[in-house]
Amino acid sequence: MGRKQGMEHTTLVVLSLLKREDMYGYQMIAELEKRFDPTFSMKEGTLYPVLKALENSGAVRSYLGKPTAGRERKYYHITERGLRQLQEEERQWRSYERSINAVLNMG
Amino acid sequence: MRAMGNAFDAFCDEVLRAAPRATAQERAALRRELMDHLSDHAEAARERGSEAPEAEAVAAMGDGGEIGRRWNDQLSPFWLWVRRCALMLTVLLILWMAGAMVSCGVRLKSNLEARWGDLSDRYSKSSDPVIFSQPIDERMELRDHVVRFSRVEIVERAWQEGEDTGDYTLFLHCAAYAKNPLNATLDFGALGEMYCWGREGRFGGGSQDGGSTYWCVDFPIAEGTETAEITVEHYGYSFAMELPLDWGDGS
Numbered sequence: 001m002g003r004k005q006g007m008e009h010t011t012l013v014v015l016s017l018l019k020r021e022d023m024y025g026y027q028m029i030a031e032l033e034k035r036f037d038p039t040f041s042m043k044e045g046t047l048y049p050v051l052k053a054l055e056n057s058g059a060v061r062s063y064l065g066k067p068t069a070g071r072e073r074k075y076y077h078i079t080e081r082g083l084r085q086l087q088e089e090e091r092q093w094r095s096y097e098r099s100i101n102a103v104l105n106m107g
Numbered sequence: 108m109r110a111m112g113n114a115f116d117a118f119c120d121e122v123l124r125a126a127p128r129a130t131a132q133e134r135a136a137l138r139r140e141l142m143d144h145l146s147d148h149a150e151a152a153r154e155r156g157s158e159a160p161e162a163e164a165v166a167a168m169g170d171g172g173e174i175g176r177r178w179n180d181q182l183s184p185f186w187l188w189v190r191r192c193a194l195m196l197t198v199l200l201i202l203w204m205a206g207a208m209v210s211c212g213v214r215l216k217s218n219l220e221a222r223w224g225d226l227s228d229r230y231s232k233s234s235d236p237v238i239f240s241q242p243i244d245e246r247m248e249l250r251d252h253v254v255r256f257s258r259v260e261i262v263e264r265a266w267q268e269g270e271d272t273g274d275y276t277l278f279l280h281c282a283a284y285a286k287n288p289l290n291a292t293l294d295f296g297a298l299g300e301m302y303c304w305g306r307e308g309r310f311g312g313g314s315q316d317g318g319s320t321y322w323c324v325d326f327p328i329a330e331g332t333e334t335a336e337i338t339v340e341h342y343g344y345s346f347a348m349e350l351p352l353d354w355g356d357g358s
Binding site for chain 2: 024025026029030043044045046048049052053056071073074
Protein backbone atom coordinates (compact mmCIF):
# COMPACT_ATOMS: atom_id res chain seq x y z
CA MET A 1 0.00 0.00 0.00
CA GLY A 2 2.78 2.43 0.94
CA ARG A 3 4.74 1.57 -2.20
CA LYS A 4 1.73 2.05 -4.46
CA GLN A 5 1.02 5.40 -2.84
CA GLY A 6 4.68 6.29 -3.38
CA MET A 7 4.36 5.72 -7.12
CA GLU A 8 1.19 7.75 -7.33
CA HIS A 9 2.81 10.58 -5.37
CA THR A 10 5.76 10.55 -7.75
CA THR A 11 3.48 11.14 -10.75
CA LEU A 12 1.72 14.02 -8.97
CA VAL A 13 5.04 15.51 -7.88
CA VAL A 14 6.63 15.22 -11.34
CA LEU A 15 3.66 16.82 -13.09
CA SER A 16 3.63 19.62 -10.51
CA LEU A 17 7.30 20.34 -11.15
CA LEU A 18 6.86 20.33 -14.93
CA LYS A 19 3.89 22.68 -14.66
CA ARG A 20 6.33 25.35 -13.49
CA GLU A 21 8.99 24.75 -16.13
CA ASP A 22 10.50 22.15 -18.40
CA MET A 23 13.10 20.08 -16.58
CA TYR A 24 15.51 17.19 -17.07
CA GLY A 25 15.76 14.22 -14.73
CA TYR A 26 18.43 15.28 -12.24
CA GLN A 27 17.06 18.82 -12.21
CA MET A 28 13.74 17.43 -10.92
CA ILE A 29 15.55 15.56 -8.15
CA ALA A 30 17.55 18.64 -7.19
CA GLU A 31 14.37 20.72 -7.09
CA LEU A 32 12.60 18.17 -4.91
CA GLU A 33 15.52 18.15 -2.49
CA LYS A 34 15.25 21.94 -2.20
CA ARG A 35 11.49 21.99 -1.69
CA PHE A 36 10.77 18.96 0.41
CA ASP A 37 11.96 17.94 3.83
CA PRO A 38 14.11 14.82 4.06
CA THR A 39 11.14 12.64 5.07
CA PHE A 40 10.07 12.67 1.45
CA SER A 41 12.69 10.50 -0.13
CA MET A 42 12.60 8.56 -3.31
CA LYS A 43 15.24 6.57 -5.09
CA GLU A 44 16.27 8.79 -7.98
CA GLY A 45 16.23 6.04 -10.56
CA THR A 46 12.50 5.41 -10.03
CA LEU A 47 11.90 8.73 -11.73
CA TYR A 48 12.60 7.29 -15.16
CA PRO A 49 9.91 4.58 -15.31
CA VAL A 50 7.44 7.25 -14.14
CA LEU A 51 8.59 9.64 -16.88
CA LYS A 52 8.32 6.85 -19.45
CA ALA A 53 4.77 6.07 -18.34
CA LEU A 54 3.82 9.75 -18.56
CA GLU A 55 5.40 9.98 -22.00
CA ASN A 56 3.52 6.91 -23.19
CA SER A 57 0.22 8.35 -21.97
CA GLY A 58 0.93 11.66 -23.67
CA ALA A 59 1.04 13.61 -20.41
CA VAL A 60 4.59 14.77 -21.16
CA ARG A 61 6.81 14.91 -24.17
CA SER A 62 10.59 15.02 -24.28
CA TYR A 63 13.17 16.89 -26.30
CA LEU A 64 16.89 17.48 -26.24
CA GLY A 65 17.91 20.83 -24.80
CA LYS A 66 20.94 22.55 -23.34
CA PRO A 67 20.98 24.04 -19.85
CA THR A 68 23.02 27.20 -19.46
CA ALA A 69 26.73 26.36 -19.73
CA GLY A 70 26.05 22.67 -19.66
CA ARG A 71 25.86 19.53 -21.75
CA GLU A 72 22.79 18.58 -23.72
CA ARG A 73 20.06 16.99 -21.63
CA LYS A 74 16.73 15.30 -22.23
CA TYR A 75 14.06 17.74 -21.10
CA TYR A 76 10.44 16.95 -20.31
CA HIS A 77 7.51 19.25 -21.05
CA ILE A 78 3.99 18.85 -19.70
CA THR A 79 1.26 18.73 -22.35
CA GLU A 80 -2.39 19.77 -22.22
CA ARG A 81 -3.30 16.20 -21.38
CA GLY A 82 -0.69 16.28 -18.62
CA LEU A 83 -2.19 19.47 -17.19
CA ARG A 84 -5.61 17.82 -17.11
CA GLN A 85 -4.12 14.75 -15.43
CA LEU A 86 -2.39 16.97 -12.89
CA GLN A 87 -5.64 18.75 -12.11
CA GLU A 88 -7.40 15.42 -11.52
CA GLU A 89 -4.57 14.03 -9.38
CA GLU A 90 -4.50 17.20 -7.28
CA ARG A 91 -8.23 16.89 -6.72
CA GLN A 92 -7.86 13.24 -5.67
CA TRP A 93 -4.95 14.09 -3.41
CA ARG A 94 -6.85 16.88 -1.64
CA SER A 95 -9.85 14.61 -1.20
CA TYR A 96 -7.56 11.92 0.25
CA GLU A 97 -5.88 14.50 2.49
CA ARG A 98 -9.27 15.71 3.79
CA SER A 99 -10.34 12.17 4.56
CA ILE A 100 -7.15 11.42 6.50
CA ASN A 101 -7.36 14.69 8.40
CA ALA A 102 -10.97 13.93 9.28
CA VAL A 103 -9.93 10.61 10.81
CA LEU A 104 -6.98 12.17 12.64
CA ASN A 105 -9.22 14.90 14.08
CA MET A 106 -11.76 12.47 15.42
CA GLY A 107 -12.01 12.51 19.19
CA MET B 108 37.64 8.85 -13.94
CA ARG B 109 37.81 5.28 -15.18
CA ALA B 110 36.44 3.95 -11.89
CA MET B 111 33.55 6.40 -12.15
CA GLY B 112 32.83 5.28 -15.71
CA ASN B 113 32.94 1.63 -14.68
CA ALA B 114 30.54 2.09 -11.76
CA PHE B 115 28.13 4.11 -13.86
CA ASP B 116 28.36 1.62 -16.74
CA ALA B 117 27.77 -1.28 -14.36
CA PHE B 118 24.66 0.42 -13.01
CA CYS B 119 23.32 1.12 -16.51
CA ASP B 120 24.07 -2.47 -17.53
CA GLU B 121 22.07 -3.70 -14.54
CA VAL B 122 19.11 -1.53 -15.51
CA LEU B 123 19.16 -2.53 -19.17
CA ARG B 124 19.57 -6.26 -18.43
CA ALA B 125 16.11 -6.10 -16.86
CA ALA B 126 14.57 -4.50 -19.98
CA PRO B 127 14.42 -7.10 -22.76
CA ARG B 128 11.59 -5.31 -24.55
CA ALA B 129 13.74 -2.28 -25.31
CA THR B 130 15.01 -1.73 -28.84
CA ALA B 131 18.64 -0.81 -29.38
CA GLN B 132 17.68 2.86 -29.75
CA GLU B 133 15.65 2.88 -26.54
CA ARG B 134 18.53 1.25 -24.68
CA ALA B 135 21.01 3.81 -25.99
CA ALA B 136 18.69 6.71 -25.10
CA LEU B 137 18.07 5.48 -21.54
CA ARG B 138 21.76 4.76 -21.01
CA ARG B 139 22.62 8.33 -22.04
CA GLU B 140 19.95 9.75 -19.75
CA LEU B 141 21.06 7.66 -16.76
CA MET B 142 24.73 8.48 -17.33
CA ASP B 143 23.89 12.20 -17.47
CA HIS B 144 21.92 11.88 -14.23
CA LEU B 145 24.74 10.03 -12.50
CA SER B 146 27.31 12.56 -13.71
CA ASP B 147 25.18 15.47 -12.49
CA HIS B 148 24.66 13.86 -9.08
CA ALA B 149 28.36 13.05 -8.72
CA GLU B 150 29.31 16.61 -9.64
CA ALA B 151 26.89 18.04 -7.06
CA ALA B 152 28.18 15.61 -4.43
CA ARG B 153 31.76 16.61 -5.21
CA GLU B 154 30.85 20.27 -4.71
CA ARG B 155 29.33 19.39 -1.36
CA GLY B 156 32.63 17.80 -0.36
CA SER B 157 31.66 14.17 -0.70
CA GLU B 158 34.58 11.75 -0.50
CA ALA B 159 32.96 9.19 -2.78
CA PRO B 160 30.73 11.16 -5.14
CA GLU B 161 30.43 8.38 -7.73
CA ALA B 162 29.43 5.75 -5.23
CA GLU B 163 26.96 8.18 -3.69
CA ALA B 164 25.45 8.89 -7.11
CA VAL B 165 24.96 5.18 -7.85
CA ALA B 166 23.55 4.45 -4.38
CA ALA B 167 21.07 7.30 -4.71
CA MET B 168 19.61 5.78 -7.88
CA GLY B 169 18.29 2.67 -6.14
CA ASP B 170 18.07 -0.92 -7.32
CA GLY B 171 19.07 -1.05 -11.00
CA GLY B 172 17.19 -4.25 -11.69
CA GLU B 173 13.96 -2.89 -10.20
CA ILE B 174 14.29 0.34 -12.18
CA GLY B 175 14.89 -1.67 -15.35
CA ARG B 176 11.87 -3.91 -14.74
CA ARG B 177 9.53 -1.00 -14.08
CA TRP B 178 10.85 0.83 -17.13
CA ASN B 179 10.51 -2.36 -19.20
CA ASP B 180 6.83 -2.60 -18.14
CA GLN B 181 6.21 0.70 -19.92
CA LEU B 182 7.48 -0.66 -23.24
CA SER B 183 5.56 -2.58 -25.87
CA PRO B 184 6.49 -6.27 -26.16
CA PHE B 185 6.01 -6.05 -29.94
CA TRP B 186 9.65 -5.57 -30.94
CA LEU B 187 10.78 -8.20 -28.44
CA TRP B 188 8.61 -10.77 -30.19
CA VAL B 189 9.73 -9.54 -33.60
CA ARG B 190 13.35 -10.09 -32.52
CA ARG B 191 12.55 -13.54 -31.17
CA CYS B 192 10.74 -14.57 -34.35
CA ALA B 193 13.57 -13.20 -36.48
CA LEU B 194 16.11 -15.16 -34.41
CA MET B 195 14.08 -18.36 -34.74
CA LEU B 196 13.71 -17.89 -38.50
CA THR B 197 17.45 -17.24 -38.79
CA VAL B 198 18.24 -20.45 -36.92
CA LEU B 199 15.80 -22.40 -39.10
CA LEU B 200 17.28 -20.85 -42.23
CA ILE B 201 20.82 -21.75 -41.16
CA LEU B 202 19.76 -25.32 -40.42
CA TRP B 203 17.98 -25.56 -43.75
CA MET B 204 20.99 -24.15 -45.60
CA ALA B 205 23.32 -26.52 -43.77
CA GLY B 206 21.10 -29.42 -44.79
CA ALA B 207 20.96 -28.19 -48.36
CA MET B 208 24.74 -27.78 -48.46
CA VAL B 209 25.30 -31.28 -47.13
CA SER B 210 22.81 -32.64 -49.64
CA CYS B 211 24.46 -30.66 -52.44
CA GLY B 212 27.86 -31.86 -51.34
CA VAL B 213 26.79 -35.48 -51.43
CA ARG B 214 25.16 -35.00 -54.81
CA LEU B 215 28.21 -33.17 -56.16
CA LYS B 216 30.60 -35.90 -55.02
CA SER B 217 28.43 -38.58 -56.55
CA ASN B 218 28.14 -36.66 -59.81
CA LEU B 219 31.89 -36.15 -60.07
CA GLU B 220 32.58 -39.81 -59.36
CA ALA B 221 30.28 -40.85 -62.18
CA ARG B 222 31.77 -38.18 -64.44
CA TRP B 223 35.48 -38.69 -63.85
CA GLY B 224 35.84 -41.64 -61.54
CA ASP B 225 37.37 -44.97 -62.42
CA LEU B 226 34.27 -47.09 -62.87
CA SER B 227 36.12 -50.22 -63.94
CA ASP B 228 35.37 -51.90 -60.63
CA ARG B 229 32.03 -50.27 -60.02
CA TYR B 230 29.74 -53.07 -61.10
CA SER B 231 28.18 -56.19 -59.60
CA LYS B 232 30.35 -59.21 -60.23
CA SER B 233 28.50 -62.07 -61.84
CA SER B 234 28.32 -65.41 -60.11
CA ASP B 235 28.16 -67.12 -63.50
CA PRO B 236 31.31 -67.94 -65.48
CA VAL B 237 32.66 -64.80 -67.12
CA ILE B 238 33.70 -65.27 -70.70
CA PHE B 239 34.73 -61.69 -71.44
CA SER B 240 34.88 -58.49 -69.40
CA GLN B 241 36.24 -55.20 -70.68
CA PRO B 242 36.13 -51.68 -69.19
CA ILE B 243 35.04 -49.05 -71.70
CA ASP B 244 34.34 -45.34 -71.62
CA GLU B 245 31.72 -44.34 -74.13
CA ARG B 246 29.40 -41.41 -73.45
CA MET B 247 26.05 -40.45 -74.82
CA GLU B 248 25.08 -36.78 -74.46
CA LEU B 249 21.48 -35.95 -73.70
CA ARG B 250 20.02 -32.49 -73.18
CA ASP B 251 20.74 -32.22 -69.44
CA HIS B 252 22.48 -35.53 -68.68
CA VAL B 253 25.24 -37.82 -69.87
CA VAL B 254 25.05 -41.60 -70.01
CA ARG B 255 28.42 -43.23 -69.57
CA PHE B 256 28.98 -46.83 -70.58
CA SER B 257 31.66 -48.27 -68.35
CA ARG B 258 31.94 -52.01 -68.98
CA VAL B 259 30.84 -54.75 -71.34
CA GLU B 260 30.76 -58.32 -70.14
CA ILE B 261 29.70 -61.72 -71.44
CA VAL B 262 28.69 -64.42 -68.97
CA GLU B 263 27.71 -67.97 -69.55
CA ARG B 264 24.05 -67.85 -68.67
CA ALA B 265 20.96 -68.22 -70.78
CA TRP B 266 19.31 -64.82 -71.16
CA GLN B 267 15.82 -66.25 -70.77
CA GLU B 268 15.21 -69.76 -69.52
CA GLY B 269 12.82 -71.70 -71.67
CA GLU B 270 13.41 -69.52 -74.71
CA ASP B 271 15.80 -70.07 -77.57
CA THR B 272 18.06 -67.14 -76.75
CA GLY B 273 21.33 -69.00 -76.54
CA ASP B 274 23.58 -69.78 -73.61
CA TYR B 275 25.21 -66.40 -73.19
CA THR B 276 24.21 -63.01 -71.88
CA LEU B 277 25.91 -59.71 -72.59
CA PHE B 278 25.88 -57.16 -69.80
CA LEU B 279 26.36 -53.48 -70.49
CA HIS B 280 27.16 -51.45 -67.35
CA CYS B 281 26.02 -47.85 -67.41
CA ALA B 282 26.17 -44.70 -65.33
CA ALA B 283 24.30 -41.43 -65.71
CA TYR B 284 24.92 -37.97 -64.26
CA ALA B 285 23.61 -34.46 -64.78
CA LYS B 286 25.65 -32.00 -66.79
CA ASN B 287 25.15 -29.49 -63.99
CA PRO B 288 26.83 -31.23 -61.08
CA LEU B 289 24.33 -29.83 -58.61
CA ASN B 290 21.30 -31.17 -60.46
CA ALA B 291 19.62 -34.51 -59.87
CA THR B 292 20.57 -37.50 -61.96
CA LEU B 293 18.30 -39.46 -64.29
CA ASP B 294 15.60 -41.48 -62.63
CA PHE B 295 15.35 -45.18 -63.42
CA GLY B 296 12.09 -44.53 -65.20
CA ALA B 297 13.80 -42.24 -67.70
CA LEU B 298 16.61 -44.51 -68.91
CA GLY B 299 15.31 -45.01 -72.43
CA GLU B 300 15.69 -48.13 -74.54
CA MET B 301 18.84 -50.01 -75.51
CA TYR B 302 19.27 -52.53 -78.27
CA CYS B 303 21.97 -54.97 -79.16
CA TRP B 304 21.73 -56.15 -82.73
CA GLY B 305 18.13 -54.93 -82.70
CA ARG B 306 17.18 -56.91 -79.63
CA GLU B 307 15.88 -54.73 -76.81
CA GLY B 308 17.80 -55.06 -73.58
CA ARG B 309 16.45 -55.78 -70.17
CA PHE B 310 16.97 -53.67 -67.06
CA GLY B 311 19.24 -55.71 -64.83
CA GLY B 312 19.11 -53.68 -61.63
CA GLY B 313 20.89 -50.60 -60.42
CA SER B 314 21.36 -47.96 -57.73
CA GLN B 315 20.85 -44.27 -57.42
CA ASP B 316 21.89 -41.67 -54.87
CA GLY B 317 20.71 -38.35 -56.24
CA GLY B 318 23.99 -37.42 -57.92
CA SER B 319 24.38 -40.43 -60.16
CA THR B 320 22.58 -43.51 -61.42
CA TYR B 321 24.26 -46.88 -61.99
CA TRP B 322 22.54 -49.76 -63.73
CA CYS B 323 23.11 -52.54 -66.17
CA VAL B 324 21.23 -53.76 -69.17
CA ASP B 325 21.52 -57.29 -70.41
CA PHE B 326 21.02 -58.76 -73.85
CA PRO B 327 21.11 -62.25 -75.37
CA ILE B 328 24.30 -62.74 -77.41
CA ALA B 329 25.20 -65.53 -79.76
CA GLU B 330 28.45 -67.35 -79.13
CA GLY B 331 31.29 -66.03 -81.22
CA THR B 332 29.70 -62.69 -82.05
CA GLU B 333 32.67 -60.46 -82.79
CA THR B 334 31.15 -57.10 -82.01
CA ALA B 335 28.19 -55.87 -80.03
CA GLU B 336 26.33 -53.25 -82.02
CA ILE B 337 24.59 -51.22 -79.37
CA THR B 338 21.99 -48.57 -80.14
CA VAL B 339 20.29 -46.40 -77.60
CA GLU B 340 17.08 -44.43 -77.96
CA HIS B 341 16.28 -41.87 -75.32
CA TYR B 342 13.35 -39.56 -75.95
CA GLY B 343 14.53 -38.34 -79.31
CA TYR B 344 18.25 -38.79 -78.70
CA SER B 345 20.06 -41.62 -80.46
CA PHE B 346 23.42 -43.16 -79.88
CA ALA B 347 25.26 -46.07 -81.39
CA MET B 348 28.52 -47.87 -80.65
CA GLU B 349 30.28 -51.00 -81.77
CA LEU B 350 32.06 -52.89 -79.05
CA PRO B 351 34.60 -55.57 -80.01
CA LEU B 352 34.11 -58.84 -78.12
CA ASP B 353 36.82 -61.38 -77.33
CA TRP B 354 35.46 -64.80 -76.53
CA GLY B 355 38.88 -66.12 -75.60
CA ASP B 356 39.44 -63.70 -72.62
CA GLY B 357 37.51 -64.57 -69.46
CA SER B 358 39.03 -61.80 -67.14
